[in-house]
Amino acid sequence: MRIYRIVLLILLLVSNLFAHTLFAREVERVKILAGNCSTCHGPQGQGYELIPKIAGLDKDELIKLLEGFKVGKETATIMDRHASGYTTQEIKQLADYFSKME
Amino acid sequence: MKTGNLSRRKFIETLGVAGAISVVPWLPAKIVQAKSAARVIVIGGGFGGATCANYLKQYDPTLDVFLIEPNSSFTTCPFSNTVIGGLYNINILSHSYDGLRQQGIKVINDLVSHIDSSTRTIRLKNGDSMKYDRLVVSPGIDFKWELIEGYDEAASHLVPHAWKAGDQTTLLRKQLESMRDGGTVLIATPPKPFRCPPGPYERASLIAHYLKKHKPKSKIIILDANKTFSKQGLFIQGWKELYPGMIEWIPGSDTTEIESIDVKAKILKSTFGQTFKADVINIIPAQKAGAIAHNTDLVNERGWCPVDQRTFESSKQKHIHIIGDASVAGAMPKSGYSANSQAKVCAAAIISSLHDVPMPEPMYSNTCYSLISPDYGISVAAVYRLKNNIISKVSGGPSPKKASKRFRRDESENARDWYRGVVADSFASNADI
Numbered sequence: 001m002r003i004y005r006i007v008l009l010i011l012l013l014v015s016n017l018f019a020h021t022l023f024a025r026e027v028e029r030v031k032i033l034a035g036n037c038s039t040c041h042g043p044q045g046q047g048y049e050l051i052p053k054i055a056g057l058d059k060d061e062l063i064k065l066l067e068g069f070k071v072g073k074e075t076a077t078i079m080d081r082h083a084s085g086y087t088t089q090e091i092k093q094l095a096d097y098f099s100k101m102e
Numbered sequence: 103m104k105t106g107n108l109s110r111r112k113f114i115e116t117l118g119v120a121g122a123i124s125v126v127p128w129l130p131a132k133i134v135q136a137k138s139a140a141r142v143i144v145i146g147g148g149f150g151g152a153t154c155a156n157y158l159k160q161y162d163p164t165l166d167v168f169l170i171e172p173n174s175s176f177t178t179c180p181f182s183n184t185v186i187g188g189l190y191n192i193n194i195l196s197h198s199y200d201g202l203r204q205q206g207i208k209v210i211n212d213l214v215s216h217i218d219s220s221t222r223t224i225r226l227k228n229g230d231s232m233k234y235d236r237l238v239v240s241p242g243i244d245f246k247w248e249l250i251e252g253y254d255e256a257a258s259h260l261v262p263h264a265w266k267a268g269d270q271t272t273l274l275r276k277q278l279e280s281m282r283d284g285g286t287v288l289i290a291t292p293p294k295p296f297r298c299p300p301g302p303y304e305r306a307s308l309i310a311h312y313l314k315k316h317k318p319k320s321k322i323i324i325l326d327a328n329k330t331f332s333k334q335g336l337f338i339q340g341w342k343e344l345y346p347g348m349i350e351w352i353p354g355s356d357t358t359e360i361e362s363i364d365v366k367a368k369i370l371k372s373t374f375g376q377t378f379k380a381d382v383i384n385i386i387p388a389q390k391a392g393a394i395a396h397n398t399d400l401v402n403e404r405g406w407c408p409v410d411q412r413t414f415e416s417s418k419q420k421h422i423h424i425i426g427d428a429s430v431a432g433a434m435p436k437s438g439y440s441a442n443s444q445a446k447v448c449a450a451a452i453i454s455s456l457h458d459v460p461m462p463e464p465m466y467s468n469t470c471y472s473l474i475s476p477d478y479g480i481s482v483a484a485v486y487r488l489k490n491n492i493i494s495k496v497s498g499g500p501s502p503k504k505a506s507k508r509f510r511r512d513e514s515e516n517a518r519d520w521y522r523g524v525v526a527d528s529f530a531s532n533a534d535i
Contacts, residue, residue: 025162027450029462035157035446036467036485039439040516040523043530048519050512077501077512078469078483085467085485085497 030093033086037094045098055101062095139166140235140456143224145214145394147171147199149178150240150426150441153528155207157449165453168232169202170224172213176529179298180438181521182267186275187308189476194535195267201530217398219419236452238414239400239407240426240441241392242266243297246405249388251362260365261383264305265297277382278309283317285381290325290360290370292388295406297427297436299332300482302386304472307337310345311475321348325370325378327388328354332435333472333482333500340474360385391428398422406430411493412464413451414444423448431466432493433486439520440468442528464488468498471517479514 038044040051047053054062068074069083070091076083086094144155147169155169175198184190199209216225217237225231245263247254253261264274278287287309291302306322313320330353331337341349352358357374363385364371370378370385390396390405400407400416407424408417411432416422425448426441434440447464454461466486473479484498501513518535525533 025453025457026459027161027453027462031161032447032450032462032465036443036465038523038527039442039467040469040520042523043527048522050515051519051523077509077516078481081483081498082467082469082485083497085465085487 030097033090033094034097036082037098045101054098057095057099059095059099062098063091066091066095139164141166141168141233142236142238142452143168143170143232143234144238144240145170145217145224146240146242146392146426147173147176147209148240148242148426148441149438149524149528150242150445151238152176152199152202153442153445154238154240154425154449156202156205156528156530157446158452159205159207161449162453162457163206165456167207169199169207169209170212170214170226171199171209172211174211175199177267177271178438178521178525179265179267179301180524181535182264182271183301183305183308184473184476185267185271186264186278186305188275188279188312189308190535192268192272192275194533195271197525197529197531197533199529205530214394217394217422219398219422222421235421235456237422238445238448238452239395239398239422239424239428240445241394241428243389243427243436244392244396245387246390247387250360250385252365253363253385253387257363257365258385261363261368261385263386264384265301265386265389274382274384278312281317281320281381284319285317285321286379287313287320287322287382287384288325288370288378288380289322289384290386291327291331292386293327293354295436296386296389298470299435299437300337300470300472303331303333303337304474305384306349307340307345307472307474310341310348314345314348321350323378323380324349324351325358325360326352326354327359332470333480335503336480336500337472337474339503340478340480344475344478389427391424395424395428400424400428402430411491412447412488413455413461414448415451423452433484433495434466434468434493435470437468437470438528439470439524440466442524443467445528466493469520471513471520473514473517474510475514477514478510479512479517480510481513481516 041054045055066083069076069079144151158167175196177195185192213227214224215227222234262270262274264270359373361373362371391407395407402408407429409429414423414425425444427436443466451461469483471481480501482500484495486493487496522533
């Protein structure tokens with residue numbers, strides 16, 4: 001019986017570690033970036049009447065849009081002023097993040 | 103596997119051993135620390151406090167998050183000028199904390215009477231004490247009543263400031279409604295820095311919108327404490343287009359500094375003896391951080407709270423973070439959106455610190471819309487990064503000076519969407535506009 005107890009002990013320990021790793025949350029940087037979007041586009045990127053939905057858009061499409069805003073190739077009311085504050089790498093991260101949202 | 107031989111008692115013992123081993127010293131500190139839920143108390147349920155509580159819980163659902171706010175609902179300053187201008191009813195500005203409660207945040211409607219930073223304890227007005235691991239203070243603003251002779255809280259019931267939304271907003275609206283056609287409205291602005299830099303000028307615009315329709319012989323005077331103002335070129339251009347001759351802006355100088363007011367006679371007196379009489383006066387007094395920040399020694403000599411602009415931890419007291427209007431936050435204006443943005447960065451900083459992991463590099467943003475009329479909107483936007491430990495603007499600016507009618511209308515639509523967004527993101531509730 002001793003062996004079972006040791007097995008159980010190891011199992012508990014391992015699960016314990018997993019649980020803790022899960023709770024030792026690192027806030028991913030992309031969430032900080034996305035926080036700048038959600039104030040206007042809504043906490044789920046859902047959009048409203050004129051401010052569009054950004055959740056679930058195609059990643060490449062989003063990159064093209066944001067890069068376009070950044071250099072003034074896309075028509076914008078305000079997004080040109082926002083997009084120019086982000087690096088190409090950050091735009092990719094944001095596009096990836098919102099493309100995976102529902 | 104035959105586990106039947108393992109009695110309940112033995113099982114619990116084994117569990118106990120496993121538990122004990124998981125806190126032995128050779129394990130990394132962050133794993134040990136994460137064991138019991140840390141408690142974060144947020145004081146103040148405005149845009150800053152509500153957002154911070156909301157995102158603390160979103161980023162780490164195991165956290166024990168409290169929000170302490172004396173009022174059972176929040177009335178937003180953003181869009182309160184639309185109520186003063188008669189576009190909306192005051193009810194649209196109120197948002198309950200039920201959405202935040204549903205996220206698992208414990209909302210207590212009480213006032214914090216004391217913070218003891220050495221024992222990390224707060225005391226509520228009802229006498230209860232609570233311990234915290236981290237404290238977030240988002241107290242908004244208070245007024246420097248002492249600067250204008252004859253103007254104090256009691257006087258504001260006759261001459262409203264309407265710079266904290268609620269009864270004051272309604273009072274100013276009522277005074278405008280009962281004013282005669284041909285009357286004068288005077289708005290006196292405070293010295294910088296103050297909450298909502300474009301606010302006084304949006305207010306003048308929406309009052310002009312109301313007067314133009316209902317009392318077209320009336321006039322508006324803006325007695326400014328400053329020489330320049332936010333989105334100045336755009337406002338002045340919009341006033342010329344929509345309200346020609348109706349709004350007079352008097353820029354700040356030594357002679358326009360307000361010294362005293364007779365609230366019954368509605369007469370303002372400047373330091374050099376010049377007098378201004380009006381039918382409706384709106385005094386927006388000079389400002390400082392909310393009272394609790396002063397009582398807890400969180401303020402500098404100018405009355406605002408210096409913080410580490412990466413984490414928003416107080417420069418004066420450990421484990422206390424200050425966000426929103428009360429904080430000194432580099433290039434960010436004192437706005438609801440800024441408070442919302444700072445709150446998310448602060449939440450990430452607190453969680454990283456509690457779990458002893460590095461904090462992600464912060465980024466901040468702000469967008470302020472102003473309505474010059476219901477279908478004429480302008481904005482100022484900015485993205486910020488930390489440079490030499492100071493929040494610095496990296497992009498943005500005001501709306502273009504040359505723009506089509508369609509562009510201005512789109513920005514007025516965006517303003518309403520902005521309100522829906524910032525309310526949902528902060529209070530987890532839907533705005534009904």
